[in-house]
Amino acid sequence: MRRRDRAVGRHGWIRVATCCLLLPLGPRGSIASPRSATPTSPLVSGRDLWLGLGAAGATVFVAANDRWFRDRVLSSDSPEARGLARGAQPFGNATVVAPALLLLYGTARLSHRDSLERTALRMGISVGVAGGVALLVKEIVGRARPSERPADPYEFRPFSGHQSFPSGHAVVAFATATALASESRSRWVPWVAYPVATVVGWSRVHDDVHWASDVVAGAALGVFVSARTEGFLRQRFPALGLSMEPRTTGWRVAIEWRRGSLSGEE
Secondary structure, three states: OHHHHHHHHHHHHHHHHHHHHHHHHOHHHOOOOOOOOOOOOOOOOHHHHHHHHHHHHHHHHHHOOHHHHHHHHHHOOOHHHHHHHHHHHHHHOHHHHHHHHHHHHHHHHHOOOHHHHHHHHHHHHHHHHHHHHHHHHHHHHOEOOOOOOOOOOOOEOOOOOOOOOOOHHHHHHHHHHHHHHHHOOOOHHHHHHHHHHHHHHHHHHHOOOOOHHHHHHHHHHHHHHHHHHHHHHHHHOOOOEEEEEEEOOEEEEEEEOOOOOOOOOO
16 A cells, blocks of 8 residues: 555645646646647848848949939930939828828728738838838938939948938838838739839939949848748737727827737737
């Protein structure tokens, strides 16, 4: 009997220890299934590093020929080119893109289209983050615009107030194109969005407010930041939303989310 009691006690302690080890692995003491775990991806992957090196190489190559690109674009000026540049610029203007996304969000919210509402909010955040990064880089680099220093494209004075590098219009245009391509299931969307963004970048060189390398760097920055922000929001906050509550002194606006599935599981 003593041997049996000792055996039962020994096995009992083994069971207790096993339960204590497995308890953190799943809710309510159950073992978490590998399928239920949300896969996580690194913020910057090896593929991103290679693409970044390629974008940096392209920017350096174009920067070495900035004056040549400027001369060629300015020499091909025409009424048609001016009209095309004027028509393309709004697609890279944050004061136009931001209200458009806000209008899309408001329409989706009023019509109770939750999926479109989340799409508009993710796009707004992605483009906004890309634009914010562009403003920071502009301030740090301090490159003079071609209209300010036409003979010297390599004047860089950090924190001088010069804001040529990178092109903010190119950042916004390519960030918006990337967000649209990520959110849309239609195959034709990238074939329209990216060419429009390219024309926006060309218009900045045509109007002599940016060097060609500013546009290349802005395009790469807009694509990268928008894509990574979109992926992060989709992975970590799939039920992202925006709550608005009336107050006596105005409105309270807050971003809300639930980590987990859209059905409300935590």
